[in-house]
Amino acid sequence: MHCMREASVYTEVDMMYKKRDVAIISAAATKCGEQWDKGLKDLAWEAGVKAVEEAGISGKDIEYLVVGNMSGGMFVGQEHIGALVADFLGLNPIPSLRVEGACASGGIAFFQGYMAVASGLYDIVAVGGVEKMTDVEQEHATTALSGAMDFEWEAYFGATFPGIYALMARRYMYEYGLKKETLAKVAVKNHYHGSMNSLAHFMNRISLEEALSAPMVAEPLGKYDCCPISDGAALVILAPLEIARKYTDTPIIVKSSVMASDTLSLLKRRDICTLDATVNAAEKAFRLAHIERSQVNLIEVHDCFTIAEVLAIEDLGFAKKGEGWKVCDEGQTYVGGNLPVNTDGGLKASGHPVGATGVKQIVEIVKQLRGEVERGRQVNNAEIGLAHNVGGSGATAVVTILARR
Amino acid sequence: MSHIAPPAHWRRAKERYRLLGSKCENCGSTFFPPTKVCPKCRRKGRIVQTEFSGKGKIYSYTIIHSAPKMFEKYTPYILALVELEEGPKVMSQIVDCKPEEVKIGMAVEVCFRKLFEQDGEGIISYGFKFRPADNSWKSLQ
Amino acid sequence: MSVGIVGYGAYIPKYRIRVEDIARVWGHDAGSIKSGLGVLEKSVPSLDEDTATLAVEAARNALKRAKDVKPSEIGAVYVGSESHPYAVKPTAATVAEALGIVPDTTAADLEFACKAATAGIQACMGLVKGGYIKYGMSIGADTAQSAPGDALEYTASAGAAAYIIGSENLVAEIEGTFSYTQDVPDFWRREGAPYPRHGGRFTGEPAYFEHVVKASKGLMERLGTNVSDYNYVVFHMPNGKFPLRAAKILGFTIEQVRIGLVVEKIGNTYSGSSLLGLAAVLDVAKSGERILLTSYGSGAGSDSFSIIVRDLIEERRNLAPSVKYYVERKEYIDYALYARSKCLYRG
Numbered sequence: 001m002h003c004m005r006e007a008s009v010y011t012e013v014d015m016m017y018k019k020r021d022v023a024i025i026s027a028a029a030t031k032c033g034e035q036w037d038k039g040l041k042d043l044a045w046e047a048g049v050k051a052v053e054e055a056g057i058s059g060k061d062i063e064y065l066v067v068g069n070m071s072g073g074m075f076v077g078q079e080h081i082g083a084l085v086a087d088f089l090g091l092n093p094i095p096s097l098r099v100e101g102a103c104a105s106g107g108i109a110f111f112q113g114y115m116a117v118a119s120g121l122y123d124i125v126a127v128g129g130v131e132k133m134t135d136v137e138q139e140h141a142t143t144a145l146s147g148a149m150d151f152e153w154e155a156y157f158g159a160t161f162p163g164i165y166a167l168m169a170r171r172y173m174y175e176y177g178l179k180k181e182t183l184a185k186v187a188v189k190n191h192y193h194g195s196m197n198s199l200a201h202f203m204n205r206i207s208l209e210e211a212l213s214a215p216m217v218a219e220p221l222g223k224y225d226c227c228p229i230s231d232g233a234a235l236v237i238l239a240p241l242e243i244a245r246k247y248t249d250t251p252i253i254v255k256s257s258v259m260a261s262d263t264l265s266l267l268k269r270r271d272i273c274t275l276d277a278t279v280n281a282a283e284k285a286f287r288l289a290h291i292e293r294s295q296v297n298l299i300e301v302h303d304c305f306t307i308a309e310v311l312a313i314e315d316l317g318f319a320k321k322g323e324g325w326k327v328c329d330e331g332q333t334y335v336g337g338n339l340p341v342n343t344d345g346g347l348k349a350s351g352h353p354v355g356a357t358g359v360k361q362i363v364e365i366v367k368q369l370r371g372e373v374e375r376g377r378q379v380n381n382a383e384i385g386l387a388h389n390v391g392g393s394g395a396t397a398v399v400t401i402l403a404r405r
Numbered sequence: 406m407s408h409i410a411p412p413a414h415w416r417r418a419k420e421r422y423r424l425l426g427s428k429c430e431n432c433g434s435t436f437f438p439p440t441k442v443c444p445k446c447r448r449k450g451r452i453v454q455t456e457f458s459g460k461g462k463i464y465s466y467t468i469i470h471s472a473p474k475m476f477e478k479y480t481p482y483i484l485a486l487v488e489l490e491e492g493p494k495v496m497s498q499i500v501d502c503k504p505e506e507v508k509i510g511m512a513v514e515v516c517f518r519k520l521f522e523q524d525g526e527g528i529i530s531y532g533f534k535f536r537p538a539d540n541s542w543k544s545l546q
Numbered sequence: 547m548s549v550g551i552v553g554y555g556a557y558i559p560k561y562r563i564r565v566e567d568i569a570r571v572w573g574h575d576a577g578s579i580k581s582g583l584g585v586l587e588k589s590v591p592s593l594d595e596d597t598a599t600l601a602v603e604a605a606r607n608a609l610k611r612a613k614d615v616k617p618s619e620i621g622a623v624y625v626g627s628e629s630h631p632y633a634v635k636p637t638a639a640t641v642a643e644a645l646g647i648v649p650d651t652t653a654a655d656l657e658f659a660c661k662a663a664t665a666g667i668q669a670c671m672g673l674v675k676g677g678y679i680k681y682g683m684s685i686g687a688d689t690a691q692s693a694p695g696d697a698l699e700y701t702a703s704a705g706a707a708a709y710i711i712g713s714e715n716l717v718a719e720i721e722g723t724f725s726y727t728q729d730v731p732d733f734w735r736r737e738g739a740p741y742p743r744h745g746g747r748f749t750g751e752p753a754y755f756e757h758v759v760k761a762s763k764g765l766m767e768r769l770g771t772n773v774s775d776y777n778y779v780v781f782h783m784p785n786g787k788f789p790l791r792a793a794k795i796l797g798f799t800i801e802q803v804r805i806g807l808v809v810e811k812i813g814n815t816y817s818g819s820s821l822l823g824l825a826a827v828l829d830v831a832k833s834g835e836r837i838l839l840t841s842y843g844s845g846a847g848s849d850s851f852s853i854i855v856r857d858l859i860e861e862r863r864n865l866a867p868s869v870k871y872y873v874e875r876k877e878y879i880d881y882a883l884y885a886r887s888k889c890l891y892r893g
Contacts, residue, residue, distance in 0.1 A: 139474050146473065152417055153438045154496050156521060157532070158469065158476045166467030167496075174465070175508050218484075219504075266486065267437065267494045272465065306467075383508050387489040422644040456646075479593055500592060501560045517602040517644055518594040529631055531598060531640060542867035545874070 023244035023251035024402070025237050026055035027366040029359075032232035032351025033201040040076050040132035041088045043233035047128060047356075048089040051235040055247045057221035059089060060090075062237070063122040065096040068109035068129035069355035072098075074144035076135050085128060092295060097275050102148035103304060105129065106234070106358025107259070107389030107398030114257040114400075117238045129356035130233035145354070148392035149267035164228050164266055164393045166218035169307035172273045173220065178310065180220050182329045184211035186306040187224040187348055189334055194345020196377040201230045201351030225306040230351030234359035236366065246285040250370045255289035255384075255401040256388040258282075275394035278315035282388070285399040286317070293317050297382040298368055298400075299339065300361040302390035303346040312388055313341065316399070335377050343368060343377050356399060358389035369404045414530055421532030424515055426493060428455040437493035459515030460538065461489040468504045475521040483507050487535050501536040512538035549671050550703045550719035550853070552681060553612025553710040553862070556825045557603035558812055558872035561590040563884045565700055571881045572695045579700055584786015587815025588703035590879060591689045595704070597627045598637045600818075601687035602644045604706035607866035608683065609645060609718070612710045615645040620710065621679025621827050622670055624654040626662025626686045626817045633737070652679075659733060660782055660816045661843030662686065663707070668723055668849060671712035681712040688816035693741035694736050694885075699750065701785055701811030705872075707821035716826060717859040718837070724765035725849045726757050733844035744844075753846045754784065761848035762840045769852055774798045776852075777835040780806035780823035782842035784814050792840075805830060806837075824853075826862050826869040833857045 028050030030043050038046070039049060044067070052059060067085045072078040086096035101108040106129030113127035134142050146155045149164055172178050188208055194200035206224060214223035237247075244251035260281040266272055286293065293316075301312035314324035318339055327333060333341035344350040344364040365385035367373045383405065389398045419425060420439060429435045429443035430451040436443075437457070443450025466485040469476070476482070483499040485507070499507055500518060513535035520530040564587045569576035580586055591600070609615065623645075625638040638653035647653075656662035663686025670682025687706035692698035711720075732753035735742035745753075758781055766772055773779075779802045781789035786809050793803045806823035815822055820841040827837055833855055840850040879887070 142473055150438075155419075155473075156417075156530070157496050158472065158479070158482060158484055158498050158536075159496055160469055160472055160476075160484075162471065163469050167465040167484070167486050168507070170467060171465035216468065216470045216481075218470065221467075233495050265438070265496075267496055398522065419643065422640075423646060498594075500594065517599050517606075518592075518597060520594075529596070529598075531644070534579060534594070539875070541875075542871035543864070545871045546869060 018118045018356065020118060021241035022114055022117045022152045022238055022254040023241040024254065024366050025239045025244050025247040025251055025363070026051045027236040027363040028054055029199055029234035029363045030232050031199045032230040032353055034134050035231040036371065039135070040072060040078060040130055041084065041174050043132060043231060044128060044130040047130070047233035047235040048126070051126070051237055055237050057124065057237070057247060058093055062091055062126045063094055064112045064116055064125045065089070065091055065094060066109045066125070066127050066333040067096065067098045068105035068107070069098050070100055070102055070105045070131060070142045071147065074147070075141065076132050085118040085130065095096040100391055101396040102391035103302070103354045104353070104358055104389045104391030105355040105397040106360065107387070107400070108358065108396065109238070110358060110362055110400060111257045111259045111398050113238050114254055118239055123243065124242055125238045126235060127238060127359060128233065129359035131353035131355040132337070133229045133353060134229050134231050149227070153267060154265050160217035160218060162221050164370050165305040165307055166221045167266060168311065168393070169220055169271050172307060172310070175273055176325065178325040180212065181208070182325045183220070183225055183306040184208050184307050186303065186328050187211045189331070190303065190342050190348040193335065193377050194349025196374045197350055198374065199345045200345045201228050202349045211385045221305055221307070227304050227347035227352040230353045232351055232356045232360065234356045234363050236362055252366045252369050253369055253403045253405065255291060256285040256404050257398065258285040258288065259396065259398045261328060261397045262395050264392060266393055273311065274321065275311055275315050275390065275397060277394050277397035278312060278337050278388065278390065278399070281397045281399040282316045285401050289401040291384060291401055292342030296384050296386050297340070298343055298365070299341050299386045299388065300344070300364050301341055301346070301388045303342055303348050304352060304390070306348070308390065309341060309346065316386065316388055335379055340379050343379060358387070361387040361389060362400060362402070365402045369402060411528060413530055422517070424457045424459055424533045425454055426457055427452050435491045435493055437489065437495050454524070457489050457491055461487040461513055461535065462476050463499070463507065463509055463511045463513060464488040465509060466499065466507050485535070487513055498534045499536065506522055514538040547675060547713050548716065549711065549713050550676050550716040550720045551709055551716055552615060552712040553608040554825050555604045555609070555611060555708045555866050556706070556707040556716070556822055556869045556872055557600055557606025557607060558815070559589050559591045559595055559600070560866060560875055560877055561592065561879050562587045562593070562876045563590055563879055566641065567881045568699055583700055584810060585701050585813055586810055586841070588701060589705055589815065590670060590884055590887060591704040596631045596689055597625070597629050597687045598640045599630055600639045600689065600704060600706035601625050601637060601685045601708065604708040605641055605645055605683060605685055608708040608710050610866040611862045613865060614715050615681055615710060615712070618650065620681045620683050621651050622673055622682035623647055623651055624656050624663070624666030624684045626656040626658070626666050626684065627659060627688050627754065628657055628659055628735070629688045629690060630657070631678045649740055658847060659843035659845050660819055661841035661847060661849055663817050663821055664841040664849035664851070667709055667711060668725070671718060671720060671723065674711055674713055679680040681710055682709060684711050686817035686821045688818055690814065691741050691817045696741070698744065701814040703815050704823055705812060705815030705818040707818050707825050709821065715854050715858060717862050718856055721854055722769045722852045723849060724761055724768055725847060726761035727847035727856065730846035732846055739807055749844065753844060754788055754842055755792060755795065757846050757848040758782065758840050758842050759795050761850040762796055762838060764849035765852055771852060775836055776802060776838045778805055778818055778827045778831060779803055779838040780827060781840050783807065783809035783823060787812050791795055794830045808869060808873060822869055828855070828859060829863055829868040829870065831855045831859065
């Protein structure tokens with residue numbers, strides 16, 4: 001497995017901030033989709049209230065708020081999201097920070113909140129993610145999303161987000177023999193999982209034929225290879241593990257949360273079929289968590305496009321480079337398979353409210369580990385889960401490992 | 406990109422018109438997009454501007470069917486990662502080529518085209534694109 | 547000091563539409579149009595091509611042939627066109643920037659219907675001969691407009707030719723030039739109008755023939771040459787018939803006209819027309835051969851040049867693609883695709 005830096009470089013520094021173990025004491029998400037009747041504040045409020053009620057705490061207990069949001073400015077003409085969400089959740093005057101890392105904004109928010117508790121600076125920290133994407137014409141939403149790639153040398157030359165991932169997909173097909181059918185299988189699986197998730201953007205199942213015959217977006221990626229534009233929010237509340245049981249009988253332990261960066265543009269990548277940020281974040285996350293890949297019961301990966309799910313399985317270390325597609329092709333990624341992937345439907349079916357996605361993934365893992373999701377998509381006796389959130393075409397990756405014990 | 410004011414277009418125009426990148430005189434590495442620091446030599450590096458030959462090969466490609474407004478009228482168009490003969494890769498459109506003809510490894514050469522127009526009254530952005538390399542003219546003289 | 551051509555370059559877009567495909571849309575008789583105009587098909591620019599991009603491609607080819615010339619040594623860049631992409635903002639500056647000729651140079655866009663670029667060559671000759679610049683470049687480029695269904699639609703096409711003028715390392719010497727200009731309303735386009743208008747048959751006798759013939763005669767009288775002194779003659783080519791008739795009036799044979807008559811398969815490239823014809827001749831001419839070039843621009847005027855080919859042509863012509871290559875490099879599109887590209891590329 002390729003790693004950009006020596007492993008030993010990190011360990012000491014990373015452990016310095018970690019004074020204590022961190023747990024998630026509550027987790028909630030809104031439904032994703034085109035939520036015409038809800039604005040950004042309404043969505044944040046809904047997720048926040050659900051989480052606070054679940055934890056049985058008062059807003060007054062929360063000491064610090066971190067909100068992931070990619071582009072309030074371009075999606076709803078609203079910046080200053082940190083204070084805004086704190087205001088709407090009735091949390092003023094606590095410090096409230098909005099973080100941005102394109103589609104990894106939510107994952108980064110979690111990473112920040114985790115650091116705040118792990119370091120001992122705060123006890124009760126709320127980590128939210130929110131994105132309202134359907135208040136602008138789709139074309140403007142596309143433009144806002146394209147801000148996650150290099151403007152001057154990619155977007156300026158006609159690159160689109162599906163286009164960037166299509167370039168990865170085409171090269172991957174060339175290098176490793178992946179077929180379009182396998183990508184379609186990823187979409188079919190994610191729609192199948194999503195069909196059982198009442199919060200999913202799409203709850204319809206699709207057939208392989210439908211996926212394969214869908215209109216092209218950026219060849220070889222068609223409509224069903226691409227995640228939708230969704231509205232949604234999610235919020236989790238963190239506490240030191242030592243006091244977590246005051247709030248819940250089923251605290252979920254944060255074994256590690258790691259972020260890594262890479263070049264924004266695809267041009268400068270070592271290999272466009274590998275997201276080095278994912279490789280680096282995963283390698284470190286497993287090391288800090290003292291957990292082996294084989295112990296993981298389910299993973300939530302950033303499948304903004306079907307090819308991204310294939311790459312994630314490899315880059316997270318669950319398959320060798322060039323063989324991730326086989327895991328998908330063989331159906332091992334279904335609930336009940338060897339490696340259940342995206343049990344909520346993934347970004348493809350459950351939706352991708354960009355700034356909220358990273359937190360929404362955490363919510364799914366928490367619910368799975370607590371055994372609280374709908375029958376049919378519940379992974380039996382899930383003990384350990386992993387969430388993987390990516391910004392842009394891989395310039396940011398956040399990997400978080402959660403465990404029941 | 407209609408909100409982008411003229412300086413942002415102008416700042417990179419030379420590099421887009423002439424396929425200019427940078428080169429480290431210390432180690433000989435070439436870079437695109439142009440860099441200010443050689444990642445290998447760091448402080449020992451000496452970065453100068455360099456003009457690429459414009460010859461390269463397609464490293465990967467896609468056919469864009471759904472594009473932002475600025476590029477909508479050109480759809481479907483071929484977007485490719487082109488590996489220049491000097492080594493760096495550029496992202497660019499492939500023109501004078503049918504979507505069904507493009508393939509990985511195909512030799513291409515630089516040409517000069519419109520990248521997009523803001524609207525009927527706005528700025529026209531020009532820059533490099535690539536077309537299939539054609540040396541048949543050498544035998545046609 | 548002799549002055550002449552140091553390098554030349556051609557460019558023609560890849561796409562073509564046949565006369566039949568246009569005639570079918572408008573219910574015209576393709577056969578009579580083809581025989582009447584002497585044009586079978588015409589070049590069509592891609593959606594992302596305009597006069598500036600065509601000019602750059604031709605200019606890059608010219609620089610390849612003028613291999614001793616550094617871009618920084620070119621002291622003047624003129625682009626002659628009647629389809630400059632901007633009403634105000636020079637195509638010439640874009641071309642100069644794209645070729646690395648900037649910043650120590652003068653540049654300007656010229657407009658005189660289809661003959662502005664030959665006026666640009668004259669300007670370069672003057673600047674070179676006056677010692678103001680070492681080399682100058684003049685480019686004729688157009689993506690010609692025509693109203694749908696108008697007779698012009700069968701010929702108005704796209705192409706470019708670029709010439710580097712200097713006094714050293716000449717591939718051909720320009721031994722003399724003569725111009726003939728009068729105010730004649732044969733063809734025009736008002737500011738803001740999308741398509742040009744024209745005077746039908748009035749574009750012939752008092753316009754094209756009057757100027758082409760008088761300019762050519764005037765030049766030959768000045769130089770003391772006559773039609774038999776020329777191996778090749780090139781006229782502006784609004785169609786395939788006008789240049790042949792002008793040649794006949796002046797006493798040239800078909801053989802003298804044939805090589806430079808490049809209109810049949812690409813149409814009228816407007817500002818590029820006569821200069822592409824000259825490039826086609828330079829692609830094959832031998833050292834010592836003499837060429838008469840007479841452009842024509844509606845409105846109206848002609849610039850006539852007498853050119854003698856030098857030895858250097860042999861090694862230089864193979865450094866860039868020939869006109870023949872560009873004429874034969876083609877892909878046909880139908881009227882629907884043509885309409886899409888014409889309507890949209892004009893924005």
